[in-house]
Amino acid sequence: MSRPKLPDIPWRTFRIASAVALATLLTTALVVAPADAKPDGPTPQPVLMPSMTNLDALPDDHLKVIEALQLQAAAQAAAHREAAAEAAAKRRAQEAKAAAEQRAQEAKVAAERRAAAKTAAEAKRPAAPPRANRSRSRGLPAHTATVSGAQSLARSRLSSAQYSCLSAVVEHESGWNHRAVNPSSGAYGLFQALPGSKMASAGSDWRTSPLTQMRWGLSYMKARYGSPCGAWNFWQKNGWY
Structure with a gap:
């Protein structure tokens, strides 16, 4: 089965379709970009959209090509949004893991300090006299x-x-x-x-x-x-x- 032959698109129509698709991509990218993201380059300038009168004057075949390009741009924008959401979720998971590890380390240090303090207190505590000596003295003072x-x-x-x-x-x-x-x-x-x-x-x-x-x-x-x-x-x- 032979592939269908795309209609011949005049240069003017292709330029209009490309402008529409590029505008859609740029607009979507600005919408899905994180609020705290800082652009690495200069602030993008607004794209001048072609007028609706220009689009209305195009043949049906040409309008279908423009519609296809718009659908492709919308799909790419959705992919960008999904990637941004996954990146944000991954970042939140990493931050939660780091916080949990920090809390565990602090708890371990606190437990070690309590154990050291208990050991030091027990070392300073005077030893009780042997039970045999207490029973032998029968309440009398110790004698040498x-x-x-x-x-x-x-x-x-x-x-x-x-x-x-x-x-x-x-x-x-x-x-x-x-x-x-x-x-x-x-x-x-x-x-x-x-x-x-x-x-x-x-x-x-x-x-x-x-x-x-x-x-x-x-x-x-x-x-x-x-x-x-x-x-x-x-x-x-x-x-x-």
């Missing part, structure tokens, strides 16, 4: 494993009069020397326990700990004489206890 610590322990458990009796017994027995040894009997420690291993009932460190020896001595005086003053009264009558 020295003779003065043993004396402080005795004062915290006895009245002033009872502590004076205990101190008198210990002073006569060992002179407050927790390593004192009786050369004849082998009695040992502050209270001259005989044998010294008796004090193991108060702790395995009875040889070196005045505190352990004091705990044993307090228990011994209460069990055997009722109190330190009972032990001191017996000592004064017998020279031993």
Whole structure:
């Protein structure tokens, strides 16, 4: 099948049709251009449209060609509008993605700062004493494993009069020397326990700990004489206890 032969268009008609199509394209481009777009070149000048009397004077075949050119220009304008809309949507999506990434980064930095502040606060917080030490103290003040610590322990458990009796017994027995040894009997420690291993009932460190020896001595005086003053009264009558 042979292609239809286009009608011969005079030069005057072609010029008019071209002017109409160009005017349509330029007008549409100005309509679809973004509001914030800045032209790179000089501002386009308005195109002088051919008068309707000139178009009315053209033959029908020539008018069909002009109509076809106008339809082509309208289609190109629609394509431009669609491309502009897609570009605007893409730009908005990119801006939203960048804003979301910025918020996520700020949230991460804030979380790291909170974690660092919590760690620093916990490092400055004083450590709680071990539970075993609290249960062993039974509400009494802490004492060091020295003779003065043993004396402080005795004062915290006895009245002033009872502590004076205990101190008198210990002073006569060992002179407050927790390593004192009786050369004849082998009695040992502050209270001259005989044998010294008796004090193991108060702790395995009875040889070196005045505190352990004091705990044993307090228990011994209460069990055997009722109190330190009972032990001191017996000592004064017998020279031993």
